[in-house]
Amino acid sequence: MNRRILLALSAFVVIGLTVVAVAQSPVSPPTVPPAEPAQPATPRPLPAATAPVGSVPPVAFTETPLAQFEPLSAYPHQTQAAVRGVLLGANWMTRMNQPQGRFTFGYNPALRQAIPGDHDLKQARGALGLAQAARFTGDEKQAVIASQAILTLLAATKLDPADPNCRVPVHASVLCNRVGFASLVALAIYELPAADAKLLTEAEKLCEFLRRQCKPDGSVHYTDNASEDPTKVEPDGVNEFPGMAFHAIMAGNRVKPAAWKADTVKKGLEHYRAMFRTKPHPLMAATLTPAFAEHYMQTKSADSAAAVYEMTDWLCGLQIPGNDPRTPQWAGAFRGVVDGRQADIAPGPETGLYVQSLAFACVLTRMTPDLDRHAKYKAAITDAVQFLTGMQYVEANTRHFETTFRANMLIGGFHLSPTDGNLRIDATGTAMTGLVRFLLSGAEK
Numbered sequence: 001m002n003r004r005i006l007l008a009l010s011a012f013v014v015i016g017l018t019v020v021a022v023a024q025s026p027v028s029p030p031t032v033p034p035a036e037p038a039q040p041a042t043p044r045p046l047p048a049a050t051a052p053v054g055s056v057p058p059v060a061f062t063e064t065p066l067a068q069f070e071p072l073s074a075y076p077h078q079t080q081a082a083v084r085g086v087l088l089g090a091n092w093m094t095r096m097n098q099p100q101g102r103f104t105f106g107y108n109p110a111l112r113q114a115i116p117g118d119h120d121l122k123q124a125r126g127a128l129g130l131a132q133a134a135r136f137t138g139d140e141k142q143a144v145i146a147s148q149a150i151l152t153l154l155a156a157t158k159l160d161p162a163d164p165n166c167r168v169p170v171h172a173s174v175l176c177n178r179v180g181f182a183s184l185v186a187l188a189i190y191e192l193p194a195a196d197a198k199l200l201t202e203a204e205k206l207c208e209f210l211r212r213q214c215k216p217d218g219s220v221h222y223t224d225n226a227s228e229d230p231t232k233v234e235p236d237g238v239n240e241f242p243g244m245a246f247h248a249i250m251a252g253n254r255v256k257p258a259a260w261k262a263d264t265v266k267k268g269l270e271h272y273r274a275m276f277r278t279k280p281h282p283l284m285a286a287t288l289t290p291a292f293a294e295h296y297m298q299t300k301s302a303d304s305a306a307a308v309y310e311m312t313d314w315l316c317g318l319q320i321p322g323n324d325p326r327t328p329q330w331a332g333a334f335r336g337v338v339d340g341r342q343a344d345i346a347p348g349p350e351t352g353l354y355v356q357s358l359a360f361a362c363v364l365t366r367m368t369p370d371l372d373r374h375a376k377y378k379a380a381i382t383d384a385v386q387f388l389t390g391m392q393y394v395e396a397n398t399r400h401f402e403t404t405f406r407a408n409m410l411i412g413g414f415h416l417s418p419t420d421g422n423l424r425i426d427a428t429g430t431a432m433t434g435l436v437r438f439l440l441s442g443a444e445k
Helices: 002-022 065-069 077-096 120-137 140-154 178-191 197-213 235-239 241-255 259-278 282-299 302-316 350-367 371-389 403-410 425-439
Strands: 106-108 157-160 163-169 336-338 341-343 415-417 420-424
Touching: 065 077, 065 120, 077 120, 077 140, 077 371, 077 425, 120 140, 120 178, 120 425, 140 178, 140 197, 157 197, 163 178, 163 197, 178 197, 178 241, 197 241, 197 259, 235 241, 235 282, 241 259, 241 282, 259 282, 259 302, 282 302, 282 350, 302 350, 302 371, 350 371, 350 425, 371 425, 420 425
Parallel strands: none
Antiparallel strands: 106 420, 157 163, 336 341, 415 420
16 A cells, blocks of 8 residues: 555656646746836937847857856846746747648647648748747757748749749748748748758748849839739738848848848838838838848948837837726737727737837847937837736646646647637747847847
8 A cells, every 4th residue: 555655656746847847937027117108309329239139140059049048047037037938939839840840730728629720821930930949049959840840831932934043932822922921931041040051042032032022112012913002902911021021131131142132121111111101000110120120230221220210119109008097917018000090909929029129129229329219118128028928828827737738738839819828830939039039139138
């Protein structure tokens, strides 16, 4: 009898240690005061500027950014939560990868079953997020899985029969937007740690496809029919696809500089900055600012910095403060915009894009420099990170699930919104993008 009791206790201890090893619960960050909405009159300069943290050339695994966060306890709570969030999230994405290279698209924890709706754009978001996490952590397994996911996505493209230097997505844009898909796959390749020359060549071919969609007036034709107006065929696409294309082009310019790349984004800046002023949208700001920030880092164009500040200042005005009377539970997130008006829409995966946008803006404030805006953006991104990490499944908020199930399927994944507990690969991928950018922005200190 005593022997059976001891064996049972030993098994219980082993299970407990296994759960702890799978995922440690991050420290809950304290409530941070909302960002100051006032527009600074005269910016005060910083003592020194930092190096840009955009799409940088591949680094060796021994130079991983993660090593800079030792000891982690010396950093603010939000930074600690962000580091743990990246580690847990990347591990979850690794577990979700399938033998054929694609990720499990989504999962409903309540029903314990996969959810339908798999889409190449969302798979590409996942591949990009895992590539960025692998670069941050230096985890070789994650880098290999991200590479396999990218190769699988490249199979959905083909060489242009008329030009072997151009790679075209095979699916029509009504099924999977070609500009968005090409942009995300190219960005994922550029973010891979130590990407090989063959993959970089394929990314350059995708950028050539993007180049052909850029018009002389600076606009991006993100639908397939050359005679149609994309803003009428797919009006919401203007808030995402042009910025994604410009970002991929500027990331490619870091690896293989070409005069057309910076010139194309310069024209795009003029076109979409004017459009933003007439019809601003948070996703337009979030997708354009990384591209324009990269443009400033590489060209030192004053117009690029001004556009980033203009859009980021406006985006900060959408952030939900902690004392908001309508939705205080969403503090740190951003309100949506519908028909030009602010709307109380449950914040979701797009929060990671807003964090990325603020991270690029924070870097810019240290380069121009602008101390007042840096303080404003740092407060905003800190609040946003606190909200974003709160949407991650960790040990503390999954104890009502069976031990093995939560360890394998839940811990590390980001659910879709505060009101939707379903998991989806692009939600975690976008969160990885935002958190990694935050941890490299200078605002994490």
